[in-house]
Amino acid sequence: MNKWVLAACGAALAVGAIEAAAAAAVLVVRSSGPSAKAYPAGKAVPDNSKINLKANDVVILLDSRGTRTLRGPGTFDASATSGSSTSALAALSGTTATRRRVGATRQPPTGATAGRNVWQADVSRSGNLCVVNPADTGLYRPTADGPATVTIKEAGTGKTATVSFAAGQRNASWPAELPVSSGQRYEISGAGSNVTVNAKSISPVPAGMEGLAQRLITNDCQAQLDVLIDTFTSPTAS
Numbered sequence: 001m002n003k004w005v006l007a008a009c010g011a012a013l014a015v016g017a018i019e020a021a022a023a024a025a026v027l028v029v030r031s032s033g034p035s036a037k038a039y040p041a042g043k044a045v046p047d048n049s050k051i052n053l054k055a056n057d058v059v060i061l062l063d064s065r066g067t068r069t070l071r072g073p074g075t076f077d078a079s080a081t082s083g084s085s086t087s088a089l090a091a092l093s094g095t096t097a098t099r100r101r102v103g104a105t106r107q108p109p110t111g112a113t114a115g116r117n118v119w120q121a122d123v124s125r126s127g128n129l130c131v132v133n134p135a136d137t138g139l140y141r142p143t144a145d146g147p148a149t150v151t152i153k154e155a156g157t158g159k160t161a162t163v164s165f166a167a168g169q170r171n172a173s174w175p176a177e178l179p180v181s182s183g184q185r186y187e188i189s190g191a192g193s194n195v196t197v198n199a200k201s202i203s204p205v206p207a208g209m210e211g212l213a214q215r216l217i218t219n220d221c222q223a224q225l226d227v228l229i230d231t232f233t234s235p236t237a238s
Contacts, residue, residue, distance in 0.1 A: 033057035
């Protein structure tokens with residue numbers, strides 16, 4: 001066989017092996033404790049590996065089946081052993097592209113992220129806001145005891161828009177008259193808070209939950225990462 005053909009075949013096999021390894025990776029999405037430096041958020045861990053944790057270590061892993069929390073001390077398999085694939089992330093995110101490509105086991109959200117959508121800005125929390133489709137971007141308020149009105153100001157242009165929440169309403173659309181724009185800073189006031197969010201485009205949406213989580217980590221969209229983690233919680237190992 002021609003040596004160039006052999007070389008091409010070898011290269012193709014190498015690429016295939018790399019892609020297979022990447023597909024089999026489990027992503028660390030949160031960690032704390034003595035081993036946090038060894039398992040930082042964003043680290044990909046082969047799903048056939050062992051994770052060794054010390055006392056007071058907490059590591060949260062994410063794969064296509066959801067998230068799983070490991071609590072040290074102990075040695076754990078990186079791969080989760082349960083969970084079935086559904087289109088739950090699509091329901092959470094509301095985007096057509098994600099609906100076609102991503103599945104996970106969904107559990108009811110808890111705590112501060114209850115009832116949230118990944119693409120919503122929390123009107124009580126400053127930070128980065130990852131955006132895929134501006135039309136999918138929304139607003140969320142954690143406290144909905146009474147009616148409230150929030151004002152959104154685009155820092156770069158000075159343009160403003162208001163959004164009203166009825167009593168009991170937590171979710172609202174981003175104002176159409178002030179479409180969210182990547183690279184812009186928005187000052188949100190009202191509903192008992194004054195926060196600033198920085199819009200960052202992550203379009204197109206990465207395939208799979210791991211890809212989306214990695215993009216949220218890379219762009220420091222922590223509030224949205226919290227929603228993803230909290231919504232797709234699988235059985236806890238400890």
